[in-house]
Amino acid sequence: MHPPRPVPSGPDLLAAMLRIRAYEEKIVAFSEAGPFPHVCTSVGQEAAAVGVVSALRPEDEILTNHRSAGHLLARGADPGRLLAEVMGRSTGYCKGKSGTLHVSVKELGVILTSTIVGGELSLAPGVALSRTMLGGEGIVVCFFGDGAACEGIFHESLNLAAVWNLPVLYVCENNQWQAFVHRKETMVGDHVSPWAAAYGMDSLTVDGNDVESVLKAATHAAAQVRETRKPFLLEAWTYRQRGHMEPHDQSYVDPAEIAAWKEKDPIDRLSARLIASGELTQGDIDALRAEIRGAMDTAADFALASPFPDPSELTADVYA
């Protein structure tokens, strides 16, 4: 049994969220500056990523999707190698072959990222089966969106994990949108978590814009999965503040909706709380943000200076 990990402090959580935000701002800046790969940013969803990933242990494994930068960075990914991957450089985590959409980082336990919506759901039970059969105490966390929950593979995945007692923590980031479609057009209820009942699975919806609530809920859920070796469905109720992908477009979204959610911005909320509690001053936060932005500049320089893959990579890695 591992010793319990220290609970991250409020300032730690804030720093982690700021790192994600700064990374995504970098992406936005590149996209606005000229032709750049289309990236799905997670601006506004930082609390879900940081809250859940902070509840995990090193031996746990993560599967994620197209909107993965938050999960990767929270897990400790190097923003330079991430940006390099987005830019198709050979120093990227996947040698530039993934690009932004399928970044896996095996050494961090961030594995098998799929941009087929639902792909992560199809792979998760198998990863958990390996954990079950090959030993180890790790659990498997599978991040997916409210859109993915509409794919049939959601049903198949949760059902199998329940029937086979697989240690999967399913985390649905319900960010209200599924590309260009609001979730109200795709499901009758507002929430995904009640769908767990069909599989006799415990579930919980948490305010996904309050990182401390997410951390608490995820810690509880992860502990339960770890102990019972049964799956759990955690829904983080959140919002993506930008369009589906960069360069972004939100012309189809009610501005009032965006404004209301920006009021609940997870970084602003935690900042306010930390200032109110006296843990940090606005000056501290500004300094932190500036430091992190500086690191992102360095990361971007690294990525930009990285070479493109050798042409031989076109046909390398197809077969083992």
Next chain:
Amino acid sequence: MHPPRPVPSGPDLLAAMLRIRAYEEKIVAFSEAGPFPHVCTSVGQEAAAVGVVSALRPEDEILTNHRSAGHLLARGADPGRLLAEVMGRSTGYCKGKSGTLHVSVKELGVILTSTIVGGELSLAPGVALSRTMLGGEGIVVCFFGDGAACEGIFHESLNLAAVWNLPVLYVCENNQWQAFVHRKETMVGDHVSPWAAAYGMDSLTVDGNDVESVLKAATHAAAQVRETRKPFLLEAWTYRQRGHMEPHDQSYVDPAEIAAWKEKDPIDRLSARLIASGELTQGDIDALRAEIRGAMDTAADFALASPFPDPSELTADVYA
């Protein structure tokens, strides 16, 4: 608005069930006699078929699956043409091209039969969409098994029908088995009907071996679909008394389970009730059975005397 249809009498329901049983007995006899196509019989499930189909109107449409003889015969299909189809004869409903597994009879509104488990579920919303957009008061009934409910397309189908308000009466014949696997190995709960809650859909489980209960439940469910133009999930709790297919094998089934369910045989149950109420005597029932068996002999003769398809049929009907 159509006038209400007369409610079928107990003896009518019995006759309809006996017809299905006699048909399946014919199949069994052929299969035991020598090489014969593998047929999935519905022995033991006659009440579900007759109860549901008796609740429908002529304008309603039915989608069904590999275990469809009950649905087809209850809807009025000619057993001779059905047997001919099973035997691959040109007089079969599908010219012998379907064989036993995909028998559609458009003129009876039994359409788009799929033997891909879940295929009927994938097609049902579209048929209902046609009803919705092209007018008409008909509803669409989709028969499927407890196994099909484990396919992802179940989730997608019910979700879409709910979101789009499509008039589909989903009928799950939960017969406890999914080919060679007991449903206990494939789902956490015993019942499929609670899964409707995820879609905000009304549902009901009915004793699928009591034809009068099924008729009542189906009449209620069909009326609700007809009126609200929203889907409904009806689960018939029943049992297939024979192996998955002919020549049949139940070596993997607990004999006590089979025996217990045979006690609840739908034909025996209705017969006993009708005798007890004085509506029929044992003699009446024997005579009815004999008459129906005679009709099946005639049907079999028709099928056997029918020609095989012309070789040109091999490539006919591929394109419209």
Next chain:
Amino acid sequence: MSLITAHEALGQALAEEMRRDSRVLMFGEGVATKRTDLLEAFGPQRVRNTPLAEGIIAGTAAGAAATGLRPVVDLLFAPFLCFAMDEIVNSAGKLRYMSGGQFAFPMVVLAMTGGGWTVGAQHNHNVEAWFVHSPGLKVVMPSTPEDFKGLMKAAIRDDNPVLFFMDMGLAFVPGEVSEDEVLIPLGQAAVRRKGTDVTLISYAKTVHTCLAAAETLAEQGISAEVIDLRTLKPLDEATLLASVRKTGRAVVVHEASRLCGVGAEVAAILSEKAFDHLKAPVLRLTGPDAPAPSSYVLEQAFAPQADAIVQAGLTVMAERVMAG
């Protein structure tokens, strides 16, 4: 003539056919959000957003098609078709036959594919050959805005399921489209350039690469004929054979992977039916047997390039006339 993109051409085709026939409707993930002009013109019954679930989108199209509607569904990117294979192949493609002809499936499945957007192999995979291999389906993959329009209109009017692939590299390239009604029958290839020495056979984006290569070849005194298949199923054998019986040499070019691709079929047909006319082996230039990479430099190298086509043209010209 007006100058419009393939994307706009499809919009025009859809609008015209929806106006002409009230049974035509369109749905998919974001269709109503992205085609607001169609939504306004035809209303939310006929232009629908769907849940994110390709299987039921395609299945619903098949069910609707069999019972009186004429749906067009947008499944976005070709790899997502993997979630709809049962509905397309097992249902739409087979149930007409399995039912002894009781049903028809007039439906169109739209999907994008091909390089140019660096989206990687889960968005970019040229799988058109799968559907050519499958019975009961038709497959279209145009190369010009005019063809996008005319073939989409024909596909909507066809009583069979039609897979309609849009090469991403062509979506926003403008081209001339006639102001008159444009209707291009399925199953007819187009000779894009006349020539006498070698036939370059392609479809979609690489047709343009072949045309560029033909220019270069012309400078070197080689007259290349360029054929745009346009419809991959049914394949226009007559046009192919007429050209190759004339030139005696053929190079088949596509971005899709080589093995069991459309190029294999074309080469097999030619070597069976134009055997006596062939002066050189039929060469294939295709994408490699690899997933599509994201990195721009690799993605660009994935599809056959004009200089490779020129080289292939020179090779078949150099080939001595064989003698058994």
Next chain:
Amino acid sequence: MSLITAHEALGQALAEEMRRDSRVLMFGEGVATKRTDLLEAFGPQRVRNTPLAEGIIAGTAAGAAATGLRPVVDLLFAPFLCFAMDEIVNSAGKLRYMSGGQFAFPMVVLAMTGGGWTVGAQHNHNVEAWFVHSPGLKVVMPSTPEDFKGLMKAAIRDDNPVLFFMDMGLAFVPGEVSEDEVLIPLGQAAVRRKGTDVTLISYAKTVHTCLAAAETLAEQGISAEVIDLRTLKPLDEATLLASVRKTGRAVVVHEASRLCGVGAEVAAILSEKAFDHLKAPVLRLTGPDAPAPSSYVLEQAFAPQADAIVQAGLTVMAERVMAG
């Protein structure tokens, strides 16, 4: 040597490999019910029934394969693969590449197909070519019990996803299998009969049809070589080319539909790489471009027949040596 069926041969291969390597496990709809011997020998962790859901069966195999297990999954009948295309093609086939080589996918997907059981087109559809066309996958389709055993063992040991197709017409036909360890490397064709005049190229059930045809041809003084491809991907080009460069004539035979099938690939390879040796067109005899019918008489007519192969052999022999 012992006389066993292909079904038994697979059972032996599975048992041997599961004994050898504790990471090998098997699951599918009814696997634990039907392979009770394996269940008894290896227990319910390693021999599992699953819910009726092909997508998650294949996806679970891919996830497990990437993280240390070596799953074999039985998806029953080939058309059911349509529900698992995303997991097989987009995940297992591509994620090694997309991840820059971080993962491998040692897994086997088993499926039956082919005529003989009158089950119709939703159970019988030869789709092996789809997977040959898709990157990152291997494809095996044996014709003898010994090959079923030896190729299954090799497939389980391979670090890539292998599609393993079982022709239903062969499942219960007995054949000689060596008592020693049988291990047949993927990617090697077998010359089933030596000959000098014409090469008959096939795989699975129709290999036997070719052998019957070769007998008849021999009676007519024509010496046919019969090649069994065994592995469809990687394809053993060397064996094919060596044979056809010798005979100068080839007939490719399979039950799968013609268009973009494996026969197209073989014909295209031959006409490119053995062009100078070809004395006659490469002919293809394949199933029609139609769903498989159920009716026994039609189903029997679906796959190429021996007399048609004989006829094709005579045709290519009669073909005059062409001269450009």
